[in-house]
Amino acid sequence: MLLNGTGEVIDDYEYPATTEELMAEHGDRVLELPNGTETVEDVLARLESETFHSPEDARFAVYSAVSDKAIGRVGYSDRDPTPVGSPYTPDAVSF
DSSP states (O other): OBOTTHHHHHHHSOSSEEHHHHHHHHTTOEEEETTEEEEHHHHHTTSOOOEESSHHHHHHHHHHHOOGGGSSSTTOOSSSOOOTTOTTOOOOOOO
């Protein structure tokens, strides 16, 4: 995910700050995601209104609220085998 300088402007903002204040100030900033883009306003609109007490709180809120455009393959995990019957089961390959 490329924040395109959004992390820096979040860091420089004066805290505490509310969700609405960040949306008004930085909502038009575009986040480039692996499968498209979203604005900070789109992302923060998914959250309930809250007050951020530090830049880290605000940054984590943005990271946690991005859509599935921010992930690679939906349902993919290289940690666990795909469960039997999962719609994400890969096609069988014969060697």
